[in-house]
Amino acid sequence: MFKLSEIKELIKLVDQSSLEELEIQNEGSKLLIRKPGKPEQIVVAAQPAVPAAAYAAPQAQPAAPQVSVHSEVNVESPAADKSHLHTIASPMVGTFYHAPSPDAPPYVSAGSRVKEKTVVCIVEAMKLMNEIEAEVNGEIVEVLVENGQLVEYGQPLFLVKPE
Amino acid sequence: MPKHMTKSEDTMKERLLTLLQEEPGRYWSGEELSRLLGCSRTAVWKQMQNLRKDGYEFDSAPRRGYRLTGEPSRMSAAELAACLRTKTIGRSLKLLEQVGSTQTHIHELVRQGCPEGTLVLAEEQTDGRGRMGRHWHSPKGKGVWMSFVLKPAIPLACTSQLTLLTAVALCRTIRRETGVEAGIKWPNDLLARGKKFSGILLESGAEDNRLTHVVFGIGIDANLTEADYPDELKERATSLRIESGAAVDRVQLVCRFLEQFEELYDLYLREGFGPIRTLWEALSVTLGRHVRVQTPTGSVDGTAEALDESGALLVRTREGERVRVFSGDVSL
Numbered sequence: 348m349f350k351l352s353e354i355k356e357l358i359k360l361v362d363q364s365s366l367e368e369l370e371i372q373n374e375g376s377k378l379l380i381r382k383p384g385k386p387e388q389i390v391v392a393a394q395p396a397v398p399a400a401a402y403a404a405p406q407a408q409p410a411a412p413q414v415s416v417h418s419e420v421n422v423e424s425p426a427a428d429k430s431h432l433h434t435i436a437s438p439m440v441g442t443f444y445h446a447p448s449p450d451a452p453p454y455v456s457a458g459s460r461v462k463e464k465t466v467v468c469i470v471e472a473m474k475l476m477n478e479i480e481a482e483v484n485g486e487i488v489e490v491l492v493e494n495g496q497l498v499e500y501g502q503p504l505f506l507v508k509p510e
Numbered sequence: 511m512p513k514h515m516t517k518s519e520d521t522m523k524e525r526l527l528t529l530l531q532e533e534p535g536r537y538w539s540g541e542e543l544s545r546l547l548g549c550s551r552t553a554v555w556k557q558m559q560n561l562r563k564d565g566y567e568f569d570s571a572p573r574r575g576y577r578l579t580g581e582p583s584r585m586s587a588a589e590l591a592a593c594l595r596t597k598t599i600g601r602s603l604k605l606l607e608q609v610g611s612t613q614t615h616i617h618e619l620v621r622q623g624c625p626e627g628t629l630v631l632a633e634e635q636t637d638g639r640g641r642m643g644r645h646w647h648s649p650k651g652k653g654v655w656m657s658f659v660l661k662p663a664i665p666l667a668c669t670s671q672l673t674l675l676t677a678v679a680l681c682r683t684i685r686r687e688t689g690v691e692a693g694i695k696w697p698n699d700l701l702a703r704g705k706k707f708s709g710i711l712l713e714s715g716a717e718d719n720r721l722t723h724v725v726f727g728i729g730i731d732a733n734l735t736e737a738d739y740p741d742e743l744k745e746r747a748t749s750l751r752i753e754s755g756a757a758v759d760r761v762q763l764v765c766r767f768l769e770q771f772e773e774l775y776d777l778y779l780r781e782g783f784g785p786i787r788t789l790w791e792a793l794s795v796t797l798g799r800h801v802r803v804q805t806p807t808g809s810v811d812g813t814a815e816a817l818d819e820s821g822a823l824l825v826r827t828r829e830g831e832r833v834r835v836f837s838g839d840v841s842l
Contacts, residue, residue, distance in 0.1 A: 365833060438666045438719045440820070442806055442837040448643025472670035472836045473697035473821050474641055475712040475724075482718065495806025497836065500667055 349378050370501045433483045435505040437498040441472035445494045453494075455505070459487045467505055470498060485509040520592060522547060523557045527566070530578040539575035584633060584651055585761050593765040596772050598627035599658050600765075606630065608650075610637040612657040613713065613727040620659055620715075620723055629658040631764070638729060640709050646729050649738050652749075654730040654760050658768075659723055662779070666721045669714050670836075671783045671821045672775075673698045676710050676726055678789045679771035684708075684730075687766055690753045693795035696814065696823045696840050701795055704842070705748035707731040728767075732758040787817055796840060801825060805838035814840075 349357075349371075361369050361380045368381040437443070445453040445468055455467045461481035470477045489506040492498055525547055530538065544551045558568065558576065570576050587605040594600050602625050609615050609632040616630045635655045638646035648655045662672070677698035684692045690702050700708035711727040734749035750758045778786050791797060796814045803810045803825060812827040823835040 438716055439669070440667065440822075440836060441670070444642070444806075451643060471641075473673045474710065474837070475670040475673050475714060476641070477666070477669065477714045477716060480715075480717065497805075497807070 349373070349376060354378065365497070366499060367497065368499055368502055370499065372501070429488075429506060431508070432488055433485065433507040433509050434503045435467060435479065435481060435507060437470050437500065437502045437504055438479070439470055439472060439477060440500050441470040441475075441477070441498060443492045443494065443496050443498045443504065444469040444471060445490070455481075455487050455490075457487055457489055461485060461487060461507065479504070481505075481507060483507055483509045519553075519557070519560075522549060522553065523560050526554065526557045527561060530568075530576070535577065537571060537574040537577045539573075542575065585631065585764075589761050590631070590764065593761055594768060595765070596627075596768050599660070599768045599772055600629040601625070601627050603629040603631070606632040608632060608634045608636060611635055611639050612655055613639065613711065613725060616657040616659055616725055617713070620725065624659065626659065626661045626723075629656060629768075631656040640711055640729075646709060647740065647743060647747075648729060649734065652734045652738055653732050654728065654764055656764065657725055657727045659725050660775070661723045662721065662775075664721065664779070666714075666716055666719060667820070668783070669712075669721055669724060670697075671778070671786065672724060672726075673710060673712050674790050674817075674821045675774055675778055675786045676712070676728065676771065678786060678793060679774050680708060680710070680728065680730070680767055681793045682789070683763065683767040683770045684750065687763055688750050688754045688756075688758055690750055692793075694790060694793045695842065696794070696796040696801075696817075696835075697821065702748055702750075702753045705746055707748050707750060707753070730763070732760050732763060783819065783821070787819075787821070790817065796823070796842065799842055802841045803835050803838040804841070805835065810835060810838070 357369065357371070357378070357380060368379070370380075371378045445455075447454075447469065455461060455465070461467060462484050463480065463482055465481045466478045467481050467487070468479050470479060485507045487505055488508050491503050491505060498504065526543065529543065529546060540551045540554055543554045547554060562568065566578065566581060568576050569579050585605060587603060590600070590603060590605065606612075606615070609630075612630045612632050612635060614637075615632075616624075616628065619628055619630070632648075632655050634650035635646070635648035638648035638655060640646045662669075674697055677694045677700065681692045681694050681700055684690055684700065692700050692702050692707075695701050695706075698710040699706050708728070708730045712724055713727070714724045715722045731747060731749035733751045735751065736744070738749075739747055774786060774789075797816065799814055801812065801814045803823070810825050810827065810833050812825040812833070814823055815826050815832070816824045818824055818834060823840070825833045825835055827833060
């Protein structure tokens with residue numbers, strides 16, 4: 348687990364940066380700090396079996412910054428249960444593009460059927476265009492980032508319902 | 511080079527060419543050439559045919575002999591293979607007369623399982639492309655339009671450092687080979703007198719968060735003249751020929767670049783990004799300048815202060831904030 352002082356320090360760093368979201372994994376603990384607009388929300392999930400579940404919480408949009416510590420099993424709302432979904436995460440820091448060029452249609456959108464080798468997006472850093480593949484057969488349930496957005500290492504990009 | 515051609519024959523071809531080029535317009539008799547080269551007239555004739563295949567043009571007049579009338583504006587795969595002294599890159603190479611895009615072509619070769627180092631060049635690209643599907647003007651026989659593939663065993667997150675490495679290798683080669691004062695605009699455009707003459711685009715594939723391959727796409731405006739540029743590019747683009755005042759030997763340029771690239775790539779694999787970053791900084795025309803970076807989500811204005819360890823550009827805004835830039839168009 349992370350120490351409270353460490354979490355405080357990280358919040359400060361994220362707050363001062365242009366980062367939208369920071370995720371750190373350390374010895375089975377995962378810390379996710381996300382800035383959806385202003386109010387910061389921190390979720391600490393202990394030993395998450397499926398990372399997707401931890402991301403369900405920030406949808407709540409609290410009025411004030413809030414730190415909540417909970418473990419995987421406490422996420423119970425059936426509507427928000429995304430534990431059966433596969434998360435496609437960004438393998439690197441860079442800019443997320445949903446299409447190969449500005450006038451091209453997106454590679455995928457919610458509802459698209461994908462195969463393991465289907466290219467779902469590009470993440471660019473320093474003019475290296477990295478094609479991200481779906482890795483599973485299934486259906487895209489949700490696109491979690493905006494076109495052109497800066498994404499961090501490990502940041503979830505898509506939720507996929509595996510077949 | 512055809513397999514049956516021996517090394518000494520190849521040298522003879524080069525010596526023959528040197529002679530013919532010495533005094534342009536002069537006729538050389540077969541007898542004279544065979545005496546100077548120390549070989550039979552048949553051997554001279556054979557090498558003449560080989561030069562023809564490489565794109566050289568001659569005319570012959572009775573009793574006067576041969577005269578060189580035209581240098582090739584085409585590269586030959588044989589010439590490239592003979593000139594190239596690399597370990598991996600270009601050991602398998604393909605020179606196409608015309609292709610949509612060398613980058614698209616090599617992706618197909620990768621899917622078919624081509625070996626690491628495979629190189630594709632084209633005399634002309636009908637659909638040359640840059641970042642985000644932008645068009646890259648690639649007229650016939652005037653430039654270097656090429657792509658090659660490597661399979662580096664490095665973390666995926668470090669891959670973008672290779673785009674800076676590529677720019678360093680190309681910039682150093684161009685300075686050495688042509689004398690043009692080339693500089694690098696972040697991350698990897700090459701400029702001379704503020705105009706762009708080369709673009710670099712890397713595309714990578716990953717599986718299970720592991721890098722499988724990187725395709726390096728490089729366009730160099732080598733021998734384009736003012737007339738080769740459409741109006742909308744004239745202000746922003748230039749060529750090595752325009753800058754240096756002399757035509758560039760594209761085969762030499764390609765070979766020396768790939769050798770330089772391989773050298774730096776080995777250094778990078780051994781010692782990491784540190785030395786590459788230092789070289790990049792020395793050739794940069796971006797650092798210390800005021801820049802505007804157009805990113806997909808807005809623009810950043812400020813002073814380009816440094817590269818961070820990943821290769822991202824650190825820009826200090828007027829408000830004193832330090833912003834890390836990972837992608838975007840930089841205007842100086």
